[in-house]
Amino acid sequence: MASPEVEQLQALNVLFKGVLKKYRPASVAVIGCTTGNGFEHIDPRITKRVLGIDINQHYLDIARKRHAHVPGLEFMCVDIASAAADEIRCDPVELIHAALLFEYVSIEEALPRIVRLMMPGGILSVGLQLESPDSAPVTKTRYTSLEKLSPIINLVNPEEFTSTAQRYGFRLIDSSTIDLKKGKRLFAGYYRKEA
Numbered sequence: 001m002a003s004p005e006v007e008q009l010q011a012l013n014v015l016f017k018g019v020l021k022k023y024r025p026a027s028v029a030v031i032g033c034t035t036g037n038g039f040e041h042i043d044p045r046i047t048k049r050v051l052g053i054d055i056n057q058h059y060l061d062i063a064r065k066r067h068a069h070v071p072g073l074e075f076m077c078v079d080i081a082s083a084a085a086d087e088i089r090c091d092p093v094e095l096i097h098a099a100l101l102f103e104y105v106s107i108e109e110a111l112p113r114i115v116r117l118m119m120p121g122g123i124l125s126v127g128l129q130l131e132s133p134d135s136a137p138v139t140k141t142r143y144t145s146l147e148k149l150s151p152i153i154n155l156v157n158p159e160e161f162t163s164t165a166q167r168y169g170f171r172l173i174d175s176s177t178i179d180l181k182k183g184k185r186l187f188a189g190y191y192r193k194e195a
Helices: 008-023 057-066 083-087 107-116 144-149 158-167
Strands: 027-031 049-054 073-077 093-099 118-129 170-179 185-193
Touching: 008 093, 008 118, 008 170, 008 185, 049 057, 057 073, 083 107, 107 118, 107 158, 118 158, 118 170, 158 170, 158 185
Parallel strands: 027 049, 027 093, 049 073, 093 118
Antiparallel strands: 118 185, 170 185
């Protein structure tokens, strides 16, 4: 994702930085946090609690080492779309950030679990990869192992996501589009959880 042909990691880093600056949450959960991309932008004077959730324990171990200096940092290894996610017990957060997550999980399975992690009036920040007439969903790079993602990636239409999110009490309050390499674009949507 960070390769010069793709540069998605860099774009996601900037997206998370902007979310933190815009909403200034006291608590945040990053679902699909991988190795903590963007965690360096967390200001501990503002954000007192950070929960990183990922399905890959190895990624979480790297994130824990990289960002050990961040106070109030917790990690949880769980698949947010699995039944095991129903067992998550933690205090709700003000903001949940999930970028390039819904392309790999069922929205209908993940959103009910996300709702339970969020305070009333909280913000859900999502990044969704948009369809591109110029590029396949998974960009060909020298890292051929990434081609394994091609059969499992499922691009999500932002209008359909917004409609589904509304059924779970989320109202779209802002959105933008971010240009990526190879003609790709990312939809950044911000949803408020109704009280």
